[in-house]
Amino acid sequence: MSNKVLITGATGLIGSELVKQCHREGISVNYFTTSKEKIENSENYNGFYWNPQTKEIDEKAFHGVSAIINLAGSSISKRWTKKYKKVIIDSRVESMKLLYETLQKIDHNIEHFISASGINIYPNSKTRLYTEEDLEIDNTFLAEVVVAWEAEAVKFKDLGMEVSKVRTGIVLAKDEGALPQIAKPIKLGVGAPLGSGEQWQSWIHIKDIIGIYMFILKNQLEGKFNAVAPNPVQNKKMTKLIASQLESPLWLPNISAFVLKLLLGEMSVLVLEGQLVSSHKIEQLGYQFKFYNLENALQDLL
Structure with a gap:
């Protein structure tokens, strides 16, 4: 297994937690x-300048590095x-092009x-369960972003590397990302399901997204991987569970x-x-x- 990795986007929500986990497991990080x-420099954490x-x-x-985890964006x-x-x-x-050319x-x-990616590539559906084998692509801007992102990642195979694409769902964390944004109006007593409330939310706890990156790294897995928890919920259920955990009543109608x-x-x-x-x-x-x-995840985070 790698004893030194290079992480792009190391100071973001996922990156900063990933750095901590690498250090816990004795893996040095360049970023x-x-x-x-x-730019910081210590025994196991060293920063380097770039401008894509x-x-x-x-x-x-790149000295001494055997794996790259690409989270820049x-x-x-x-x-x-x-x-x-x-x-x-x-x-x-552009950041991936610069890595590749160098x-x-x-x-x-x-x-x-190993590159971050998104589940937004899959078309919006209330009934279809998507796996990594599905090739349909949504017609949204986000799907366009994911297609461009993954196309750049695949090129690293030409350099003789194994390539992994981590299609990430809604990452739930305590102080950053989606959860504080969703919880804020509920805490203020003005929370409500969004739209029909029936749209699916394929979520993942921050500890599990970090766990999946480490699992892919340690086992040198390649290919596409959906990084979502096993039990997605609809928006109305997520809203109700957050309100219940915060002991804050929901009384408003859905936001149209x-x-x-x-x-x-x-x-x-x-x-x-x-x-x-x-x-x-x-x-x-x-x-x-x-x-x-989701109940257990919210108990842990709220």
């Missing part, structure tokens, strides 16, 4: 940052103006490229799709559409979830 002020826009990259980051939960859509795609694609030129011992589209624009697909996604493949390979059910 890239676009801010020279954020200007194609600047510190090649020393701008947030999708900012309003999708035409300009910001370009930022979302470029932040994922690795083509230098000597290295990297055998495994029309209002959400007015407020969020095209980004409303994030809350109005959903996919029912299977975790069967990673479980069959031996990954054991710490949080199977």
